[in-house]
Each structure stands twice: as C-alpha cells, then as structure tokens.
Amino acid sequence: MKKLINDPANVLSESLLGVAAAHPELRVDHEHKVIFRADAPRPGKVGLVSGGGSGHEPLHGGFVGHGMLDAAACGEVFTSPVPDQITAATNGVDGGAGVLHIVKNYTGDVMNFEMAAEMAGATGGAEVVAVVTDDDVAVQDSLYTVGRRGVGVTVLVEKIAGAAAEAGRSLSDVAAVARRVNAEGRSMGLALTSCTVPAAGKPTFDLPADQIEVGIGIHGEPGRTRVPLAPAAELARMLVDPILDDLDFAGDGVLAFVNGMGGTPLIELYLMYHEVDRLLAKAGVSVARSLVGNYITSLDMAGCSVTLLKLDDEMLRLWDAPVRTPALRWGL
C-alpha cells in the first residue's frame, strides 16, 4: 500500500488537522471529528448536518460552508460516524430552527444517525428531521432488502437543500426540497480498479487488467457484475441506460453530473461527459446544468459515476444560488 500517510490508524485525525489549517473559514472539532462552518450555529437558520465514512472527499467536509452544509461528521474510512459525533454536529449547528440530517442509505449510516436523533429527542435537543438518499440504480430495490445506496445525488441534495436553508426556509420545507432532489435523481457507477482502505493495507478486490466492475457503490465494494473493459462510449451506455430506464427524464432539463471516483484524471472525466452528453441528446433529454469532477470518491479508486437530476425551476434556482465551500463555490 502506497499512501501519503503516517500510521493508518491516524489518517482521519491528521487529515482533519490539515483541513483546519487550510481552511480558516471552517472550524474543526477534533475530539468529535466534526467539520463546522466557523460561524455555526446561525440563529434562525435550519442547520444542515451530513456525515458518513471518510474516504469520499470532498464529500462531506468539503461541502461545509455558506449555502451548503453547516457541519459534517467524519467517520473512520468507510465507516459511518458514531452517534456521539452526529450529536456533537447536531448540537453545534442548532440555531433554533431545527436540524436536517442528510444520510446516505447504508445500514450503518442510517442506524447511527437514527440513534443520534433518538438521543436528541430524548434529551430535548434540536428538532431533527432526516432525509435518506438512495439514488443508486445498480441496486435492485425490494421490500426485503436495505434498498438502494445513496451516492452521487447526495452532493446535489446538500447543495440544493443548503441553498434552501440559507434562504431561511423552514425545516419541513428544506426537508421537502431535499426529498424531492433525491426522488428526482438517479446514479450508476463503475470501477476500473479497486481502492485500498488504509487499515486493510491492500486493494479490497482484485480486478484483472481487462475487467471492470459495473454497478459499484462508493466503498470499494465489488459491483453487480464484472465485464470486460470497453471503450468509453460503451461504458457511458452501461451507466446512462439503466438510469434512463429507471426514471423518465423528459422535461425542462436535467443536471448531468459525471463524477470521478478519485483516481481517474479529469481529461477522462470530460471525455466521459462528452459520451454521456451525446447519449442524453440522442434520448431527447436536455441538459440544463452540468458538473464534472471528483466530488464523491472512493479513495484512490479509478472509475466514475453518472448522476442525472430532473430539475424543476425551484431546484435550478437553488442550484445556481451562491455557495462557498472548499469544493463547490460560486457567486461568493
């Protein structure tokens, strides 16, 4: 394993020291491993808390700031944060208007956020509403399973709900917007290589030089199927087709998001964006906004995911609203 680290056990805490040093506009609670806006809590504003396992950077800590999250609770690599961390985040952003938890749909994340919310309820803490993201069409949903994973749409939920909260909307409003974004968004990803979890010390899975994993999540888990490596045009089809099969994206326009898994260079992501854009044009789906880059990653994994979000006027306005975070910034 080749990484820019000291002891694998300290990757997260030492990285947070770097975040604190590089970003005076953020405040890091090193004991609880929570990244806050320096000006949190903002009285009267709904507080937005997200969090999850680390290793997906810039998600979530890179999305803390004006117009997006108020705090991110950082679990160990690929391990959801514990309730104490989420509670510290929740209390730290509680400006009296309630707190929204944005939770990716993984058993661990859901349970730890639930336990934190139960504690907040039991101790008369902030009013908490949770929105769970589950946009990954690779996972067959059914009554008997845990349902789809939360992946790329999480970034869009954090941005759009963040803008709604910044605009002073109520907790139930902000939660409704967040749920709508999740409901209208779908994702699908593929991996060219595995990633290496620092504590594990070797790649999570072995992938022969001519094979890829399709239908992966963001935790280095193997995908739904292993298929031969193919040209980008074909790979784009493997990602876009299941998304278009799952939801009708005809309408005013979509946000098209091509996301890198961490180890794939931008030149390839833009090439993929071109292929995705072509497929959407062919399918009669018009693109209103785009996002290309490494936003929700899986450590050093090579690969990408595609997320489409069906925008309405309100979502579009909130997407365009100013945001000022380490990883997403405009208008400020």
Place this chain on the structure above:
Amino acid sequence: MKKLINDPANVLSESLLGVAAAHPELRVDHEHKVIFRADAPRPGKVGLVSGGGSGHEPLHGGFVGHGMLDAAACGEVFTSPVPDQITAATNGVDGGAGVLHIVKNYTGDVMNFEMAAEMAGATGGAEVVAVVTDDDVAVQDSLYTVGRRGVGVTVLVEKIAGAAAEAGRSLSDVAAVARRVNAEGRSMGLALTSCTVPAAGKPTFDLPADQIEVGIGIHGEPGRTRVPLAPAAELARMLVDPILDDLDFAGDGVLAFVNGMGGTPLIELYLMYHEVDRLLAKAGVSVARSLVGNYITSLDMAGCSVTLLKLDDEMLRLWDAPVRTPALRWGL
C-alpha cells in the same frame, strides 16, 4: 492500461468535446484545440495565453475564464502544442493591448511558443511577451542545462497575472507581476506511482511497492532519486527542506500549495498539508494563504508536490481578486 477512453489517439479531441459541452462559458476551437473564454478577445485587456501538453488537467484549460487565462492551447498528452495552436490562441485573445504567453520551462514548450511569437512578430500580429516559469528546485540549474522545470508555480502565475490583466494593467506590468511570482515561488514533488500515457499504453516507469521517486516533474518522468517509501511526515520534509534551502521565505507570509498529481485522494493531500504546515511553523514561515487539491497533475500518477510562494501585498490582493474558471473560482 485501464482508462475511460475510446481510441488513445483521440483522447484530447474527445475530452475537449466534453469541456465544450460542460462549460457554456468557454468556447473551444476544436480544429486548433484551444480553449477560449467565450467573450474573448476583450478589447483593451491584455490577453493571457498559456498551454502545454495535456494530461495536467485542470491546468491549463480549467483555468480559462474571468480573472485568469483568456485561452489555453492544448497539446497532445505530455507534448507541447505546436506553433499553429499557439498562434490561434494568441490571435483569438488579442484585444489590442498585447498578449502574455505563460510558458512552462520545457524545451518543447519554449521552442513552440518561441516559434509562434516569431510568426506573430513576422506577420504584424499581436505584441507578445513571454514569461517562462521555472520553479522546480529538484532540478539543478546551470549554464549548460535547460534549467529548472515549470511546475506548481504556473497555477499561481496564471491566477495572479490573470487578476492583473483583468484589472486593466499594461502588458509590461502584467509580465512583471508574472515574473515576480515565478521568482518568488519554488516547488518540489514526489511520486508514489508512475502514470500511464494513453499512447504508450503502460506505466512510464516501474516502481517497486516500497519505493518512491523524489524530485519528479509533471510528465511521468522519473525523479532525481528513488528512495524507500516513508511516513508522510518524512515525505513532507523531503519536499519542504529543499524549497526552504533554495529561497528565504521569511517575510509577510507565503501561499502554501499542496498539489495532488492526479491519483492521490484529497484525504491524503490534507494530511500532507498538515505536515507541511507544521514544518513551516517550525521554520518560522508564516502562511497567509493556502491551496490544497489536484491543480497541476500528471494523469493518474499518485503523489504530490509542494509549492511555496512568498507573497507581497500586491500579489496577495491579486490572489484574492475574483476569479471564475472551471477549476478555480471565487468572488463571482
């Protein structure tokens, strides 16, 4: 070789199609492979042109926009653009106030930009001044060699000179600022892995699992020395010490820039930033601004570089000025 591409020969042209599709605020000349600000040329404003081999994204195309470059000429992967491309870029941004060429110090880049400038001179084209960046302390400078490579400081030159041009400063002023940034900046990089050039199809060099290359550039070339992999704290010393040995950074404050080579996750870059920050504090160097992320990359190489820039008041003001490009954006 595992890449999100179709034919290795078309990586650049297809990626540029993606850039054009994703960024309506840019205009891409696909024939010449030049990325322009959509509003170029800006009458009365000094035009900023940079360029070089591709594979370093977001450099340079991701830095085209308000407050930074007016155009980027995109050579094939790791191959400087040809004079025609540079000429097309130069003519396309000529608003009557002259054009600054920002050239990284590589034989190929320097010669191709020189030939383009000679042509502009011979054909009565725009007044062209070239500034060559050469900040890499890994390379021993001497009268008999080609001198240092231009690496990380190039990003800072483009931002700071871009702000000066946006403010309406003259060509000689903008060039002077650019030269000052280059003169006050130093960089050093290391690689944990090689990168794979699409046309070559396999890694440029083999690196055993316990070895790293120190003193690398941005073209996947081997470094000055191969040493055993070490903890991040030690790696940071290998990068920071030669920089501090080369230039006295005492003063008002530096811009500390930890750059990823493309395949290294952000969590590691922030961890490295922490180590760098500690070393600077110990050396009595105060940090006024920071930048952490993948800004000048080497395809999928894992590794990082450190750049320090000794800021003065003017540079600081120009660094903070609004910028709106795909990869660096604030204040707008």
Place this chain on the structure above:
Amino acid sequence: MVDGEAIRSWLSLFATEVARNRDLLTQLDSAIGDADHGANLDRGTSAAVSAFGTADHSSPGSVLKTMGMTLVGTVGGASGPLYGTLFLRMAGCAGDAERLDAPAFAAALRAGLDGVVARGRAQAGDKTMYDALSPACDALDDALAAGRDIGDALSLATAAADAGRDATIPMLARKGRASYLGERSVGHQDPGATSAALLVAAAAQALSGQVSA
C-alpha cells in the same frame, strides 16, 4: 452464577479473539463488503477493554452497559449500533443484579438478540450476524430447558453459532452491504456472523467454569 467480573472476562476474551481475527474479519468484509469489519470491531472492543479498567464492574449490568456504550461510541458502521444495542439491551435485562444465574444470562442474551432485530430488522437467512446469534440463543435456551448445565449449554450454543456462521456461506444477502452484490454475495461467509460466533465461543470459554462454580 455470573458476576460482573465474569462478564468482564468474557468480553475481554472476545476482544482478544477479535484482535486475533482482525485480518480474517476484514478479509471476509473485503469479499462482500467494504473491508473494515475487523478494524471497526477491534477499535471498539479494545476501547471497551480500556474502559473496563476504570469503569464500575460491580454487576453484570454495569459491565455490559460499559461495553454497549463503548461500542456505540467507537465502532460506527453497521456493527457498532448492532453490537452496541445487543450489549445495552443485555444490560437493561440484567438490571442491577449482582449475579445472573444461567437462565437469567440466557434471557439477557435473548434480549440482546431482540435488540439487534429491533435495530436492524434482520430475519433468519438474510446473511447477517443474526444467523449466528439466533441459533446460539435457541441452543442455549433448549439446553437449559433440558436441564443441561451452563457449561454444556454454552458449548452447544457455540456449535450452533458456528453452524449458523457456516450456513451464511451459501446465502444470498438481503441486509447490509453484501446485499448490494445480489447473486455475487453467494459463496462468501458473512463477517458479522463470524464475529458473532467468536462472541459465543468466548462466552463458552469464559463463563462455563464461572457459572458452574
């Protein structure tokens, strides 16, 4: 009778076994999960052993509560809340009693299992820790009902847990990360069922002497 000290030796032994099997657990989790079960659980059980050093262990309930709180507070992921809830529910069931007799211990373990189900809604055959824990509880109850002593009963429970763990191999996962793999989850042993079997085996080893005493 099981006192606080006995519970402490059980859970300390579990911690030792988790540390010893850390790489195995992570490797199993690499195949069908995210390669962290060993690191997660080890972080929690080590923290619990440290906490035992200073915490109250005058009663089984207090030790179990320390264990549960520590796991909830340090493990994260799916296994943190699940194991945490298991021990917290055991603590709740044990109450302030200074000692638990065999049926009381079995009842506490059953309460813990119910907590796991309440939290994670797993059913038999979902390919989770439930598939090792549930047969173990059943075997323990049956053996005690049949008049076997606690040592025998815990040995039978261990065998049942091991069998339940092995039975996860052919299962198609319906809960946890392995469920994302669909058919590809078949043929792999569940990491959580594996750690759960270690927990039961540690009980057999640590408690059978104590209880018969």
Place this chain on the structure above:
Amino acid sequence: MVDGEAIRSWLSLFATEVARNRDLLTQLDSAIGDADHGANLDRGTSAAVSAFGTADHSSPGSVLKTMGMTLVGTVGGASGPLYGTLFLRMAGCAGDAERLDAPAFAAALRAGLDGVVARGRAQAGDKTMYDALSPACDALDDALAAGRDIGDALSLATAAADAGRDATIPMLARKGRASYLGERSVGHQDPGATSAALLVAAAAQALSGQVSA
C-alpha cells in the same frame, strides 16, 4: 542527382521506419523522458506522408518544406520544432533547384543541423539528436571530400550516426527532459539520437541508388 521524388522516397522511408520503431522510441523516452517520442514523431511523419500526396514535389526544396511545415505543425514537444527546423533549413538551402548533387545535398543537411543548433543550442555530448546528426554530417562531408560516391558516403554517414547514437548511452544529459534526471540519465540511449540515426539510414537506403544514377 537527387530530385524531389528521391527526397520524397527518403522521407517516406523515414516515416515507415519511425512507424516500425514507434514503440522502441517511446520506450527509450520512458526511461529518461516522458514516453512520447515515438507517438510524437509518428504523428508527424505520417501526416507528412499524407501531405506528400497532394503537395508539390517538383523540387527537393518543396518536399523538404512540406516535411518541415508538417512536422512543426503536428509533432509538438521538443522534437517537432527541432526536426521541423532541420527540414525547413534544408529546404532553404536547397532553394528552387530541381536536383541536388551530392555536395549540395550534404550542404543542405549541414544547414539543417545548424538549424537544430540554432533552435535548441545543443552541443556535442549533451545527449541529444545532435550527437547522431553531427557525426553523420561530418562523415558525409569527409567522404565526399575524399572523392567517395554518394552511396558510400551515406553508408559511412549511417555508421557514424549509429555510432553517435550508441555513444549517447554513457552520456550525462544536459539538454532536453533527460537532463532533469542528472546522473540517472547515464546508461540510457537517447530517443532523439535514435530517430536521427533512422533518418540517416533511410537516406543511405533511399538516395544512394538515385544519386549514383
């Protein structure tokens, strides 16, 4: 006498040899450069062969100009301007002449070499294409001065270019990317000297018959 057609066959043969040795050139450039010399040059020489199809080849100068312009316009990197300048300077020296005799051809090649030096400021021993081209020019001049025919002279030039190419192996690079490696550049053959030796060998093969005709 060398006419435009002969120059065209020389440069076409060079293109074929570049294509055949593309991987070798890139591999040499991987060791001490950036792994693109084969791809770069092949892109340029293939483009030149296409350009020959439509361009004027009534004189050596016109073919050499097409070659030089095409390389400058398609190769990029260091070798594009250098090889481009070499052929453009050859074209300038050849002027409008319909045929070049052996001394005129040698003079044109020498002018090309001077262009390479003017552009890249390489000196003997810097570990560049100069180290193959310069001995080739010297050998060609010497052989012609000694009254040898062009076929023999180009053979001797080829041997000199090959020897010059091989001599780059122990050199410490002072120009081009390889110079960044310092001591580590020692022990590797320079890619540009390797392609330059192909150029000279192609001349020997394509021109010796023609010129003696």
